[in-house]
Amino acid sequence: MDEGKKVTQEENRKIYELYIQKAREVFRDLDHVIAIENLPIGVALCEIILDEDGKPYDYRYLWVNLAFGEITGLKRENIIGRTVLELFPDIEKIWIDTYGKVALTGKCVQFEQYTQPIDKYLMVCAFSPKKGYFISSLYDITDIKRYKDEIERLLDFEKAVTEINELLLRVDNEERLYETICEIILKTGIAKDIWIGLIKEGSYEVKPVAASGSDIDYLPRLQVRWDDSPLGSGTVGTSIKTKKPVVIENIDLDEGLYPWREELLKRNLKSVVSIPLTDGESIIGAMVLYSDKEGAFGDAEIDFLKVVASDIVVGVKAIRLNQALKYTNEQLRKTLYDIVRTIARITEIRDPYTAGHQRRVAQLATAIAEKMGVSRDKIEAIHIAGLLHDVGKIGVPEYILVKPGRLTEIEFALMKEHPRVGYEILKDVSFPWDIATIVLQHHERLDGSGYPRGLKDGDILLEARIIAVADVVEAMSSHRPYRPALGTDSALEEISRNKGKLYDPKVADTCIRLFKEEGFKFEE
Numbered sequence: 001m002d003e004g005k006k007v008t009q010e011e012n013r014k015i016y017e018l019y020i021q022k023a024r025e026v027f028r029d030l031d032h033v034i035a036i037e038n039l040p041i042g043v044a045l046c047e048i049i050l051d052e053d054g055k056p057y058d059y060r061y062l063w064v065n066l067a068f069g070e071i072t073g074l075k076r077e078n079i080i081g082r083t084v085l086e087l088f089p090d091i092e093k094i095w096i097d098t099y100g101k102v103a104l105t106g107k108c109v110q111f112e113q114y115t116q117p118i119d120k121y122l123m124v125c126a127f128s129p130k131k132g133y134f135i136s137s138l139y140d141i142t143d144i145k146r147y148k149d150e151i152e153r154l155l156d157f158e159k160a161v162t163e164i165n166e167l168l169l170r171v172d173n174e175e176r177l178y179e180t181i182c183e184i185i186l187k188t189g190i191a192k193d194i195w196i197g198l199i200k201e202g203s204y205e206v207k208p209v210a211a212s213g214s215d216i217d218y219l220p221r222l223q224v225r226w227d228d229s230p231l232g233s234g235t236v237g238t239s240i241k242t243k244k245p246v247v248i249e250n251i252d253l254d255e256g257l258y259p260w261r262e263e264l265l266k267r268n269l270k271s272v273v274s275i276p277l278t279d280g281e282s283i284i285g286a287m288v289l290y291s292d293k294e295g296a297f298g299d300a301e302i303d304f305l306k307v308v309a310s311d312i313v314v315g316v317k318a319i320r321l322n323q324a325l326k327y328t329n330e331q332l333r334k335t336l337y338d339i340v341r342t343i344a345r346i347t348e349i350r351d352p353y354t355a356g357h358q359r360r361v362a363q364l365a366t367a368i369a370e371k372m373g374v375s376r377d378k379i380e381a382i383h384i385a386g387l388l389h390d391v392g393k394i395g396v397p398e399y400i401l402v403k404p405g406r407l408t409e410i411e412f413a414l415m416k417e418h419p420r421v422g423y424e425i426l427k428d429v430s431f432p433w434d435i436a437t438i439v440l441q442h443h444e445r446l447d448g449s450g451y452p453r454g455l456k457d458g459d460i461l462l463e464a465r466i467i468a469v470a471d472v473v474e475a476m477s478s479h480r481p482y483r484p485a486l487g488t489d490s491a492l493e494e495i496s497r498n499k500g501k502l503y504d505p506k507v508a509d510t511c512i513r514l515f516k517e518e519g520f521k522f523e524e
Contacts, residue, residue: 042068042138048103056100058083071140072118088117102126103134121145156188157304168315177315178210186212190301191289198285206236215267230259235274236286243283245302247273249295273297275305279313344387347394357474360522362386365470367520371510381433382463389442389467392422416451419443442467445502465504469495469511
């Protein structure tokens, strides 16, 4: 066996010397390549081997420096004189094709390639000193590539977190939040499938609420719990109970995944991570990711997913708080309107001849405001003020309200006080709008002939001008104890004749268009 070894070494020595000599013929300065010899870059001088058709099918190493041997993992004396197919039978065809073109055409190339025989990323540069030969330099960039990929992955994670944070600022629906976050995470390439499950209130069940991926049809059949049963002892149940991430690097080897393993392996899923949805105190569920690679979830992935999980909890709390506030506001708004309508009915009980008047004025005033493009906030103020504009009639003696004949000067003076009385009643009520002032001004006129203050033009709120027109039209269209109904046409003629003098012209024109062009009618 020793003799055989000596023969082999002798053969190697002869081959080595033979091809070193051949290398000298091609590379005349081979004896003066100390600088190249000590470069950290692998350098090789090779000859192309052609088939019968003159096409490259292999190449032989005539000389290599020390770094080339270190990069390939072979001793230099075992490389020189050998062909690439002898040393690396599974070499990718791109190497022979690329180097063949360089050797035969003299055209230089530079490229980056992952080569499986040595499992490394190489930056390659090749040129030809003589036809049929080439010099190749190799630089191992495996670590650089790994760091670059890691940085790119971290940048993808940062981009995803930014996108999720922007989502939290605009989304107001839990279901949409979960679905969109699943989609955002999947775009990072971190997993093949992802789903989010919430703890069902009052139970140990974890119910899937959103999912994304290539094969998630099994989710409706998925049974997951977080108790001490077999269904609660997997990654999800454990992560919820411990409030810590649980990672399974190889699904096939984990006993805790037994209830679901068959379904997961059928889909070629090999690793899984469950991240609890917790802010450190409360917990609402878990986020579960599957990969088709073993050990897919490292520290960087876990840190990213923990940030996302925390954001989800923050977003859910904000949505639920907002919904609670919205519900409370709706209830308060409903209560406000109930109070307003009650006050309006009290007024109408004392004046049965004007029953429904305030409601109809509010209806017409709101329609005018909407047609004029008034802001939503002001429209609501106009509606409330319309319902309450005659509340001050509580302070007018009842006999005056129901008197069938013409009012005396004193009686009319008492009647003209109702806007001021209404103001006094409403001024201390904490409305979101200045309802009291609108009520105070609803009998003012542009030329100053109105009451109670004789305000003019720009001193009168727009809301009060709108209610003024609606008040006149409704009053003239309806029956009163001192006269029969004059009709809508007469009312519209009145505001048309006096627009710009008594009534705001834009408000008057809008009111007229509502009746004549859009067929507006009071609702009973």
